[in-house]
Amino acid sequence: MATTGLLTHRRLLGVVAVLALGAVIGLAWLWPRGPVLPEDDAPPLEALVEGEIREVTLIEGEPDELIGISGELAQLEVDLLDGPDAGQRISLEINTDGFPEFRLGDRVLLDRTIGVDGELQYFITDFQRLPTLFWLLALFVATVLVISRWHGFRSLLGLAISLAIVVRFVVPAIIAGTSPPVVALVGAMAVMIVTLYLAHGINEMTTSAIVGTAGALVLTVLLGMFFIDRGRITGFASDDAVFARFAVEGLDLQGLVLAGLIIAALGVLDDVTISQASTVFALHDTNRQLTWTELFARAMKVGRDHIASVVNTLFLAYTGASIALLLLFYTGGVPVLEIVNSEVLAEEIIKTVVGSLGLIAAVPFTTALAASVAVARPPNAPPLGVGHHHHGPRDTLRPTPRGRPATPRDEVGQAPQALDRDHPERP
Numbered sequence: 173m174a175t176t177g178l179l180t181h182r183r184l185l186g187v188v189a190v191l192a193l194g195a196v197i198g199l200a201w202l203w204p205r206g207p208v209l210p211e212d213d214a215p216p217l218e219a220l221v222e223g224e225i226r227e228v229t230l231i232e233g234e235p236d237e238l239i240g241i242s243g244e245l246a247q248l249e250v251d252l253l254d255g256p257d258a259g260q261r262i263s264l265e266i267n268t269d270g271f272p273e274f275r276l277g278d279r280v281l282l283d284r285t286i287g288v289d290g291e292l293q294y295f296i297t298d299f300q301r302l303p304t305l306f307w308l309l310a311l312f313v314a315t316v317l318v319i320s321r322w323h324g325f326r327s328l329l330g331l332a333i334s335l336a337i338v339v340r341f342v343v344p345a346i347i348a349g350t351s352p353p354v355v356a357l358v359g360a361m362a363v364m365i366v367t368l369y370l371a372h373g374i375n376e377m378t379t380s381a382i383v384g385t386a387g388a389l390v391l392t393v394l395l396g397m398f399f400i401d402r403g404r405i406t407g408f409a410s411d412d413a414v415f416a417r418f419a420v421e422g423l424d425l426q427g428l429v430l431a432g433l434i435i436a437a438l439g440v441l442d443d444v445t446i447s448q449a450s451t452v453f454a455l456h457d458t459n460r461q462l463t464w465t466e467l468f469a470r471a472m473k474v475g476r477d478h479i480a481s482v483v484n485t486l487f488l489a490y491t492g493a494s495i496a497l498l499l500l501f502y503t504g505g506v507p508v509l510e511i512v513n514s515e516v517l518a519e520e521i522i523k524t525v526v527g528s529l530g531l532i533a534a535v536p537f538t539t540a541l542a543a544s545v546a547v548a549r550p551p552n553a554p555p556l557g558v559g560h561h562h563h564g565p566r567d568t569l570r571p572t573p574r575g576r577p578a579t580p581r582d583e584v585g586q587a588p589q590a591l592d593r594d595h596p597e598r599p
Contacts, residue, residue, distance in 0.1 A: 180548050184379045184541065191386055192365050198358030204344040220281040221255035222300055223262075228274045231265075244268045250294075255284060262294055272299070279303075323371070330367030337363055338435070346431070347420050356431035357393060360438045361386070368442060376545045377453045381445040384538025385438070388445070392437045392530030396430050399522050405429055409516035429519060437527045440482060444531055445538040448475050452542035457555035467543045475535040483528045490524045 227249035234243045248264045268274070279300035287293050316324040342359040346352045364385055372378040407413050407425025417423045452471045456462060462470075491498070494517070501511045511517055 180545050181376050181379060184376075184383050184545065187383050187386075188365065188379055191361055191382070195358055195361040195365065198354075199341060199362060202345050202350050202355060202358060203341060204348040218284060219255075220297060221257075221284050221294070222253045223250040223280050223282050223294075224253060225249070225274055225276060225278045225280060226251050226261065228276060230268070246271075246274050248274060248296075250280065250282070250296075252282075253279075257284075257292075264294060264296065266296060271296075327371045330370045333366055333370070334363045342431075342435075346423070346428070349422065352424055352427040352431035353393065353397075353434065356434040357389075360389060360434050364389075364438060364442060368446065372446060376549070377449045377542065378446070380452075380542040380545055381442070381449040381538060384445040384449070384534055384541055385441045387537050388441050388530045388534030389434070389438060391533050392441075392526060393430070393434060395526045395529055396433045396522070399526060400426060400430055400433075403518055403522055405515060405519050405522065407519075409514075409519055429523075433523050433526060436523070437530050440486065440527065440531055441534050444478055444482060444534050447478055448535055448538045449542040451475070452539060452546050453555070456543075456546040456549070460551055462547070464543050464547045467547060468539055471539045471543065472536065475539055479532055479535055482531055486524055486527055486531070490520050494520055 225248055227247075229247040231245040231247060232243075244267070246266055246268050248266065249261055250264060251261050252258050280296050281298045281300055282294045283297050285293050285295070313328060316328055320327065337359050341362075342355050345355040365382060368378050368382055368385075372381075405426060407427075407429045408417075410425075413423075413425050413428055416428070417425060448471060451474045452467060455470050456467055497516060501514075501517075512521070
């Protein structure tokens with residue numbers, strides 16, 4: 173049995189090796205070389221100037237209900253903190269529509285320009301949010317490290333690698349003219365292999381999850397290609413995509429939709445597959461005599477719950493991203509079927525349903541792979557499921573006296589069969 177288990181894991185490692193080789197070749201082949209943006213003879217934009225609001229005076233104006241503005245003005249006294257005029261105080265009068273409430277001490281970013289008459293002018297363009305974002309990220313990192321410790325540190329390192337691949341490879345390669353779905357698939361495979369092994373270690377559980385994720389991701393890509401084409405999705409429904417098309421000549425907007433689907437699907441798939449693989453090995457660690465069928469059936473009970481919750485999560489995530497659009501449709505009195513048929517909503521429906529189909533397929537596929545590896549492991553193999561990311565019935569484990577294996581309660585309330593006393597397992 174030990175040899176069979178080793179061979180089974182080796183086969184999966186062989187699949188991962190092929191995926192890794194393909195990702196490495198893809199990264200090397202598609203990695204942008206040299207500048208990806210066209211040369212621009214226009215002078216570079218002047219850096220924004222930071223200022224601090226020292227005084228606020230509100231001035232009532234005439235509202236215009238037709239275009240929806242209040243007409244309220246704000247007289248601001250702003251101290252310039254950097255730039256050529258640092259240390260000076262300037263007065264600004266701006267319309268408050270489109271801005272949050274101005275408060276004393278707010279840090280703002282200003283554009284410094286020279287008017288047609290040669291007069292120096294300042295305009296508030298935005299608020300300074302970097303300190304707030306910094307403290308939020310610091311709180312996130314500290315929370316992860318305090319609760320998850322070394323495991324959390326490896327997860328954060330994997331997150332940094334994911335961001336680096338997206339920023340340094342995916343985005344520049346698409347700008348350089350490479351097919352967005354190809355770039356996204358190569359980047360997703362690289363992210364998946366590196367981050368999962370980094371966060372969960374190189375073992376049978378993680379290998380099963382990687383192969384399961386890859387299989388579900390390929391299915392998601394095929395379904396996405398088919399339904400994006402059949403749904404005649406052009407990608408022009410997104411204002412951001414249209415602006416990107418103006419910035420990047422010849423950008424494949426339809427391919428960009430599929431690329432976004434690939435990356436978004438990976439973010440959900442790796443969580444589901446790791447959870448399922450961890451559940452399988454946790455169940456197997458508590459009773460090494462479970463057959464493949466028993467192990468698969470018990471893990472799928474957890475998998476079905478996970479499917480139900482994550483599918484709802486996908487729906488809510490896409491709904492939250494489109495809530496302003498839904499409000500616009502609702503107030504416009506547009507018929508429901510016409511709303512659903514519009515490209516802007518049909519695109520989100522296709523993304524949600526295709527991503528959910530890939531998620532649903534990942535659960536039984538990963539569970540079957542993990543169960544095949546688990547039942548073929550040697551009796552004295554160290555436990556893998558406990559201590560990893562796990563959504564399964566870990567609270568069903570109970571300690572037992574030394575020399576006798578732990579037995580999990582059956583999830584429907586029935587105790588599992590007792591082990592053969594003539595063949596006791598090692599604890």
